[in-house]
Each structure stands twice: as structure tokens, then as C-alpha cells.
Amino acid sequence: MTPFLYERAADRQGALALGARAGASYLGGGTNLVDLMRETIAHPELLVDVTGLSREIEDTPEGGLRIGAGVKNTAVAGDRRVRQRYPLLAQAILAGASAQIRNMATTGGNILQRTRCAYFYDDAARCNKRAPGAGCDAVEGFNRIHAILGASPACVATHPSDMCVALAALEATVTLEGQDGGREIAFADLHRLPGETPEVETQLRPGELITAVTLPPNGLAARSTYRKVRDRASYAFALVSVAAGLELEGGVIGDVRLALGGVAHKPWRAHAAEAALKGRPATESVFREAAEAELAPARPLRDNGFKIELARRVIVDTLVKLARTEETV
Amino acid sequence: MSFVQEAMQAVMKKAIALAPDGWIPGGHPDPLMREKHGLIGASISRIDGPLKVAGQARFAAEFPMEGLTYAALRHSTIARGRIVSLDTTQAEAAPGVVLVMTHLNAPRLKPTPPFGSKPQAAGGDDVPVMQDDRIHWNGQPVAVVLAETQDQADHAQSLIRVQYEVQGGVTSLDAARAQGPEPGKFQGELLKVEIKDAEALFAAAPVKVDAVYRTPPHNHNPIELHAATLAWEGDELRVHDATQAVAHAAWTLSQVFDIKEAQVHVTSPFVGGGFGSKTLWQHQILAAAAARLAGRPVRIVVSREGVFRIVGGRALTEQRVAIGAQQDGGFDAIIHTGLTVMTPHNAMTEPFIVATRSAYAAKSFKLEVDTVKLNMVANTFMRAPGEAVGTFALESAIDELAAELGMDPIALRSRNEPEQDPTNGLPFSQRGVEQAWKTGAERFGWETRNATPGATRDGDWLVGVGCATATYPYYRMAGGAARIILDRTGRAVVEIAAHEMGMGTATAHTQVVAERLGLSLDQVEFRYGDTAFPGLVLAGGSQQTASIGSAVIVAHRTLVTELLKLAGNDSPLAGLKPDEVGGLDGGLCKLDEPGRCESYASILARAQRETLTVEGEAPPPLELQHWSMHSHGAMFCEVRVNAITGETRVSRFLGSFDCGRILNAKTAASQFRGGIIMGLGLALMEDAQFDERTGRIMNPSLAEYHVPVHMDVPEIEVMWTDEPDPHAPMGARGIGEIGITGVGAAVANAVFNATGKRVRDLPITLDKLL
Numbered sequence A: 001m002t003p004f005l006y007e008r009a010a011d012r013q014g015a016l017a018l019g020a021r022a023g024a025s026y027l028g029g030g031t032n033l034v035d036l037m038r039e040t041i042a043h044p045e046l047l048v049d050v051t052g053l054s055r056e057i058e059d060t061p062e063g064g065l066r067i068g069a070g071v072k073n074t075a076v077a078g079d080r081r082v083r084q085r086y087p088l089l090a091q092a093i094l095a096g097a098s099a100q101i102r103n104m105a106t107t108g109g110n111i112l113q114r115t116r117c118a119y120f121y122d123d124a125a126r127c128n129k130r131a132p133g134a135g136c137d138a139v140e141g142f143n144r145i146h147a148i149l150g151a152s153p154a155c156v157a158t159h160p161s162d163m164c165v166a167l168a169a170l171e172a173t174v175t176l177e178g179q180d181g182g183r184e185i186a187f188a189d190l191h192r193l194p195g196e197t198p199e200v201e202t203q204l205r206p207g208e209l210i211t212a213v214t215l216p217p218n219g220l221a222a223r224s225t226y227r228k229v230r231d232r233a234s235y236a237f238a239l240v241s242v243a244a245g246l247e248l249e250g251g252v253i254g255d256v257r258l259a260l261g262g263v264a265h266k267p268w269r270a271h272a273a274e275a276a277l278k279g280r281p282a283t284e285s286v287f288r289e290a291a292e293a294e295l296a297p298a299r300p301l302r303d304n305g306f307k308i309e310l311a312r313r314v315i316v317d318t319l320v321k322l323a324r325t326e327e328t329v
Numbered sequence B: 001m002s003f004v005q006e007a008m009q010a011v012m013k014k015a016i017a018l019a020p021d022g023w024i025p026g027g028h029p030d031p032l033m034r035e036k037h038g039l040i041g042a043s044i045s046r047i048d049g050p051l052k053v054a055g056q057a058r059f060a061a062e063f064p065m066e067g068l069t070y071a072a073l074r075h076s077t078i079a080r081g082r083i084v085s086l087d088t089t090q091a092e093a094a095p096g097v098v099l100v101m102t103h104l105n106a107p108r109l110k111p112t113p114p115f116g117s118k119p120q121a122a123g124g125d126d127v128p129v130m131q132d133d134r135i136h137w138n139g140q141p142v143a144v145v146l147a148e149t150q151d152q153a154d155h156a157q158s159l160i161r162v163q164y165e166v167q168g169g170v171t172s173l174d175a176a177r178a179q180g181p182e183p184g185k186f187q188g189e190l191l192k193v194e195i196k197d198a199e200a201l202f203a204a205a206p207v208k209v210d211a212v213y214r215t216p217p218h219n220h221n222p223i224e225l226h227a228a229t230l231a232w233e234g235d236e237l238r239v240h241d242a243t244q245a246v247a248h249a250a251w252t253l254s255q256v257f258d259i260k261e262a263q264v265h266v267t268s269p270f271v272g273g274g275f276g277s278k279t280l281w282q283h284q285i286l287a288a289a290a291a292r293l294a295g296r297p298v299r300i301v302v303s304r305e306g307v308f309r310i311v312g313g314r315a316l317t318e319q320r321v322a323i324g325a326q327q328d329g330g331f332d333a334i335i336h337t338g339l340t341v342m343t344p345h346n347a348m349t350e351p352f353i354v355a356t357r358s359a360y361a362a363k364s365f366k367l368e369v370d371t372v373k374l375n376m377v378a379n380t381f382m383r384a385p386g387e388a389v390g391t392f393a394l395e396s397a398i399d400e401l402a403a404e405l406g407m408d409p410i411a412l413r414s415r416n417e418p419e420q421d422p423t424n425g426l427p428f429s430q431r432g433v434e435q436a437w438k439t440g441a442e443r444f445g446w447e448t449r450n451a452t453p454g455a456t457r458d459g460d461w462l463v464g465v466g467c468a469t470a471t472y473p474y475y476r477m478a479g480g481a482a483r484i485i486l487d488r489t490g491r492a493v494v495e496i497a498a499h500e501m502g503m504g505t506a507t508a509h510t511q512v513v514a515e516r517l518g519l520s521l522d523q524v525e526f527r528y529g530d531t532a533f534p535g536l537v538l539a540g541g542s543q544q545t546a547s548i549g550s551a552v553i554v555a556h557r558t559l560v561t562e563l564l565k566l567a568g569n570d571s572p573l574a575g576l577k578p579d580e581v582g583g584l585d586g587g588l589c590k591l592d593e594p595g596r597c598e599s600y601a602s603i604l605a606r607a608q609r610e611t612l613t614v615e616g617e618a619p620p621p622l623e624l625q626h627w628s629m630h631s632h633g634a635m636f637c638e639v640r641v642n643a644i645t646g647e648t649r650v651s652r653f654l655g656s657f658d659c660g661r662i663l664n665a666k667t668a669a670s671q672f673r674g675g676i677i678m679g680l681g682l683a684l685m686e687d688a689q690f691d692e693r694t695g696r697i698m699n700p701s702l703a704e705y706h707v708p709v710h711m712d713v714p715e716i717e718v719m720w721t722d723e724p725d726p727h728a729p730m731g732a733r734g735i736g737e738i739g740i741t742g743v744g745a746a747v748a749n750a751v752f753n754a755t756g757k758r759v760r761d762l763p764i765t766l767d768k769l770l
């Protein structure tokens, strides 16, 4: 670990001022960033601890919820309002990591956690994220956990978060604060696909701070679920996960949300599948068509071809079960 | 070995096999094995439990030393070649740095004697340790930094700039195979058995199975990282090591540093898991060399990644098992052959055929292991080397054959139960495998299974059951020795250079010694883990209990002889011979006349002795060549396989064991369960990702190298026959490794029963079941 300075931000302005310094990184729970520092993958010169800021979960006037970026994952998953109105989010968070890690991890940190690609984690390997232009050793290496959708020759890494898959399905928005003021962007727009510049992972500008995530009033609470498939029963990243919410009107699909985890460089909102579902009868064959539509552009790598079939099955099965469940609210 | 030597060895072997039982160690059953209601077998909590819970058990990296420095290693990133430049200036200038050691300034060292080269040798490989610019594997240490704190050392090592020149190197299995295989050897013996023409008998058999099974490389992940705290005191080296071989470590270090064995003092009071990995690797040698150069004590704690880079694991295997049988299930031929990998710098073959040598009767056998060489960290022993992966192949094949024959797999095994060792002809010392199967099957409810694959479903889950035989031999290595110190208060101390790695050794042997001497548990102190004590005892091969037991038997006999001498003519014991007395109620009593006794306190007091100290050396382990000595287990598994996702969850497991006498029911149950859990990891997830392009392991962390978490582990039931082995000390055969054997096959067979799919490549991940 490279020596660094540590400052605890007293307030937002202080955080932004410190965050603007060269070599500064914001610090949440540190469960990802500190690991990367130990592996000498990240070398911040200044850590600006922002865990003291934005620690509230508040009702919004529109009937949604605003979750401060500093709220711990455990606190979000345990919040009564979240559990009742956004069960999908609580389930997704609890499907991730371990209790100890969730106790430390923050909402902002979870969103900005880095990929688990082994070649990103090993500075003896080539990685375009770490060293743009160096090449990518994952393309022909171990890529069981890598992307089947939206990848590029430059990078086939996935975004590992469970929470973010739920946020994508819920159509959350993210509040950012920078030196030049604040802005609000759709969660779906926050993370980028790798393209030619996999080192640029989000729309965040240098020094910009995530202060909150806002959930819209509709939490899909009546009929939603998070399904995660992994290599062991707990404490493993998703091979494929599905966040789904469904509204039925007399057997016909109304609003529907579908997002996939473990398949792409960003939490993958399944727009093609949604389009194939809206206004159609909630039958297995329709679900299958929707899954096919979403996965048509999927491209396998050496080790991850099974994910295409797995994603297809999990999408269909999740929707079949959701369609069958009694409304819970 | 020359032809003459080989011939001599063969003659000796024959002579030992044919000698009368009475001449062989174990020829006279240890009287202790008959004790049914005393301390032997009692369920006693580990005596070091309170210390551990209170954080007071001191592990290797916790010993304080004055002026301690902290070490960090820099590992190579190529598999073979040379270092062309090393720039250490930035590292040397970094805060807190005391020393940067590379091959340019390291002290001259002698080669490390690797395992097997001498009885006391403990080296994982024989690569010269930081003596030249040559690289032999990806991860080899190329520099050591000592600093005032661990963080400073870690940082400084990252500042070293190394440039390499790659020179060839074999890092893919195909390339290694292309170089041509060599015959594998284990413990000096060729891994090859041929009895009749197995291929011909196989070809002619009416029913047969013939398949290839693959197991991936595994890495060691004991929770306690490999570590040592050490210092030179003049020309003497003191090492607090995490080791399962204190005496071997001391001797091997003395060879490397070219000093006398007595100049190296190794202690290791507690070890947080070893499984075959806590032997001598480069880290202890590098730390000692750096300590000498810096003139300061050193603590080295290998990082988790470092353990993957410098400590070897279990080598991959590719095994063919072909069994030819008659319609009634009788085996005409067992063929178990294949390939494993090793390195140019070690001599360890993963001996996957060893269990097959004595498992089943057959008219013919062809067993053989070939090896090919890769440039990788030297592979090594990992819990049940050979059996853990060999039983996966063999016991899967038995299940396949049972399905082919339409026979119950337990009945098929029973049909081929041998009367004597099927490949060397020796009599079994004791064999209760049938009993283990019977009681296990009853308890598990085997008769209720549906033999039709894929026929049992519970919602989304396909449910299946499977079984397999577990097996591990009795071993005893030469070198066991023990000291007993009896004092006037009637307390006994036993000293032996053995190890407590969490198995419960100290507790079990306190029980054994107390029982043997007729003392209570609190009157016995078992001291171990220190080269100040006698014995060359490896905590490996599940042989430590036998090694300690046989040494204590000899020391105890000397003790009794001395006590009878001291007792003299004024004692109620006057005139009795050692064979006529035994320990009881704090003294010696005539065996068939329990009233005729004298207490130890009284004997010593009358003789005006404060203490009586005796030592004993265990006899050479000839029993291994006189009897065929093996433990067994019947393993039962129930799995649930998700019909949609292919996820496998083990929902029930039962192990029914026949391992001779069980010394402590509680610690034994933990050993069995721990082995089974490790077996579940082998079956379902363990997989070291060795990148064949670079020879680099790509998942060197517990986040990415999966071992079972709590939710992967169901309730595990264990039971045992408790039938003593008349030819093993205490009647006990050793239980540390058998638990992992057979598990891979039991799970795979259950998966077949659940889904109708045979997975022959471990681990059984969900993609193989989609």
C-alpha cells in the first residue's frame, strides 16, 4: 500500500474542496478501495472520508425515498420503508457480500465498486482499465465471470454489484455534487459501457461526489424479486442475477422492469426484453421471446458461454414465478 | 537406486512380510486398546480451547522479540527465465526500510534438501533460494524487504523495479505432455502395479465402464497464514514457526545455513491449520538469511496471495478408470492410470492410484501414474494426497458400473470385498468396511432411495443420493521418540517434538498417557512443538498419533522397568516383571491382582528421587510391510440440484468410519467433519486458476478461490465402528485425512442420481449441469 493522507470531511463543501485536490479519492467503507490499495492497484495520495455525510434515509415529497450516499448497505436493507416499499432493493443488498462487509459498505461506495476481473486485480497482467492501451488479458484468459453483453475488444469486465441491479430496475436517480454545483442523473446513465475507454467507468466528473440515490414512488413492491445465481450458497458474486418487477392487468403485462447483473460492464437494464413484454399476455412463451430478444446480441467468451443459457432460464423462470405470485401489497 | 540395492530391498520386504507377528511392532496388541470405559474414546473438550478462545494461544507471528523487523516478499511475474535488472534504490530509500535483499546480496546458502531426499528433509523444492538470477516459476521470490513496520515493508517491496528475460518455460498441459511423461514415484516406490493382463481381461469382460476423470489444481488455504518469527543468537538460529514438522524444519535449515542441527531451535506450539502445507518453504529461509544480513530479528507473515505464490498445492490429475466385470458384478480387471503434473524442482507425484491398490478384489490390475513437468510452484501434500482425488475417479467408476449392471452400488462393492490385500497379498490388520457400510446405510436410510436418475423432484430441485467408499492407510514413519518425566507428586510430563494444528493431538495424547499411567487428566502434561524435545515426528500422513503412541509405548515400558528397579524388595511389587504390572490409580499394580499396588509417589519417595526421566524410541515401522493396514468409511450424500440454474446444494451428508479405536470422540468427530467439508469444497468449488499463458495463478485470494462457506455445509453426521486395530498403537489408525476421501465421488454420484448427468470434471459447477 502506498502511503497516503487521510482527511475526514466535515461537510459537503469540505469534501468537495478536498476531493478537488490532485490524487484525492473519496472513501466510503473502504471495503473495495482499501483492498485495491493493498493490491497496489489504486494509489490515492489523499483519502477523503465521506462516511460522515449524507447518512439519512428520507421520504421525498413525491412519495419516494432518498437514501444518503453514506448510508451503510446493512442500514438500507434493514430500513422498514425500504423493506415494505422496495423489497427488491433489500433483497439485492442482502444477496451481496457478507454481513461484515455490508456493515461497512456505503451506498455511494457500492455504486462505484470496481470490477472483480482477475487481470484488473493483478498488476502483472495487461489491463486497459489500469493502463489504457496496454491490452486485455481477460479476453483470452479466465473469463467465467465476464460480460456477455455490451463488451468491447478493449474490456470484457463486469460490474459486480447486486444493489445496483435493483437500482437499475427501480429507475432510481443519483444526486451528484461538484465544484460547479449539483446535478441529478438517471441511475441507468451513471455507468458506462467500456467501448474504447474502459478506464472511464461512469459519468462522474473529477472530484464529483455522490450524495444520494432517490427512489421514485413506484417500488414495484406488489410483484418484484431479486434472483441471484452464484458458485456457492453465499459470499460469491453473481454469475447472473435478475431484478424484476411486473404489473399485471387481467393477465396482460402493464409496467415491467427487468435488469440483469453479472452480464455486463454496467448494471444491465433489459430494455429489449421489456419492450417485448409490455402489453402482451403473461405467458411463458412471451417471457421466452423477451429473454431471446434481450440475449440476441450476447457474445460468449472462452469460459462464460453458459451465462447466455443461464440468463435465459433465470429470466423466464423469474417472470413465470412473478406472474404466478399473489400480489403481496 | 542400484539393481543390487533394489534386490536387497525386495528380499527384506519379503522377509518382513513372512516374519512371525511377534517380531513385528504391533505383534503384541497394545493392552490400552481394550480399555472401554476409561479415558480412551471419551469425549473431552480440547485442553487448549480456553487459551484459544481468550486469544492467549501464541501463534508463530505473535511471538514478541526485541528490535523486530517485518518482512515482505517480492514475487516474480514470469515462469522461467532470468532477472536482467533489479532496481532497489527507491525501495531502499523508502521510510522505515532496514534491508532489501536480492540474489545480489543474499548470503551464500546451500541447496534446500527437498522432501524425501532424507528422512529429516522438509523442503518443498530444491531451487537455490535467492542465489542467482534464475526464475523457475511465476511467483518465485526475487527480493525481500525488511522494515520497521509491515506496512513499510509492503510498500517498499512495491517500489522495486525488476526486468526479466523470459526463457522458454512450460506452462501448459499440452506443452508438458509434448515433452513426454515420466513414471511417477511416491515415497520412493514406483507408482505402478501390474497383475495379469488387465487390458485383455477388460476387453473380454461382458460389462464394463471406461472413462476419464479430471481434477484441477488446488491451493492450500489454512486460515493461519504461513509465518515465522526468528532471530540469530550468535551462530544459533531460533525460529518460532508455523509448522507441522519442527524437527524436519530445524534439520533442513541447518543444512541450508551449513550449521549443526543443534544450532537451530524451532518451536511451534500452535498451528492454525496445515493440511500438508506447513512445511519448509522459501519464506523461513529468506527470513533467516535476511535476519543474518540485517543483524536483527525478523517476522515474516506470507500474504494470502503469497501463499498461492510460494506454497504449493495439489497437482491436477487426469485419470482413466476402466473396470471390467462379470454379470454378477465380480471384477475381472481394474485399470486406473493417468497423468499428473509436477515440476523440475521437486519430486512429489500426486499418487492417485494408492487407494485402488487395496480397495477391491479383481482378477487383474493395471495401475500407473505418469508425470509431466510444468514450471510452477512445487506441488505438495494436501490432505490425503492421492486418495482425495483418486477416490473421486475410482468411486465414480464403481457407481457407473453399478448403474450399468443395474446393481446397488453398495452390493457391488461388497461383492468385490477382498480377503487379503489384492495387490500385495498381505493380510489385513483389521478391516471393518462392510460394518461401516451396513451401519451407515441404515442410519442414512439408503434403502429408500430411488435408483432411477432424475426421478425425484421437490419443486425446482432435483434430489438425489449417492455414496462412495472413503479410505486412507495407516502410516507410521520412522523417528518417533518420547520422554516421560514422572515426579514425586505423581505427575507426569511427556515431551515429544510433535504438533498441535488444531486436530486435538495434545488433548488425545493427554488422555492416552493418563490412561497408560493410571493418572487423571490433570496429572498429565503433554508438551510438544519444540525441537528441545525428542523425536522426528511429522504431523502428516495421518501418522502423528501412531508415531507418538509407539514412542510412548517404548518410553513407558522403560519407565515401568525403572520403577520396578527403584521399588526394590520392600515394595508390594517386589519380584514382578514389567509385563505383569500396569498403571492404575496413580501407581503400578499387578495386572491380575489389582490390590497389589504401589503409587508412583511412594516409589519415588522411598528411592529419594524427585523425578524419574526416561526416553524411548519407537521401533522401525515394519508393521506396514507385514500387514495391509487401511481405514475406511462409507460416505453418503444427498444433493439438491436446481433444475433451472444447475446450482448444487448438498443437503445431507453422513460418514460412517472404520478407523480402529477412536481416542477422543469429540476431536475425532471434528476431524471427520472438517475433512468432509474440505471434500465438499473439492467436489463443488475448489479450483486454482492457473493461466497457461503465463504460469500464473489468477485467483490468489479467498474472495475468488472458493472454499465452502457455512451455507454450503449441511448437517454432517459421523459415526464409527470403534473396532480396534490389533496391530496399531492404542488400536488407532489415524483419522486426519480420511474424511476428505470419497466425498468427491459421493457428491458426483448423488448428482448423477438427481439429474442423470455424470460430471467427471471437478469441480461440479452449475455450468456443467445446465
Ligand SMILES: Cc1cc2nc3c(=O)[nH]c(=O)nc-3n(C[C@H](O)[C@H](O)[C@H](O)COP(=O)(O)OP(=O)(O)OC[C@H]3O[C@@H](n4cnc5c(N)ncnc54)[C@H](O)[C@@H]3O)c2cc1C
Pocket: A025, A026, A027, A028, A029, A030, A031, A032, A033, A034, A035, A050, A069, A070, A095, A096, A097, A098, A101, A104, A105, A106, A107, A108, A109, A110, A111, A112, A113, A114, A160, A161, A162, A163, A208, A209, A210, A211, A235, A236, A237, A238, B703
Ligand atoms: C469478499 C467480497 C465479496 C463481495 N461480494 C459482493 C457481492 O456478492 N455482491 C456485491 O454487490 N458486492 C460484493 N462485494 C463488494 C461490496 O459490496 C463493495 O466492496 C462495497 O459495496 C463498497 O462500498 P464501500 O463503501 O466500502 O466503498 P469504498 O471501498 O469505500 O469505495 C469504493 C469506491 O467508491 C468511491 N466512493 C465511495 N463513496 C463515494 C461517494 N459518496 N461519492 C463518490 N465516490 C465515492 C471510492 O472513491 C471508491 O472508488 C464484495 C466485496 C468483497 C471484499
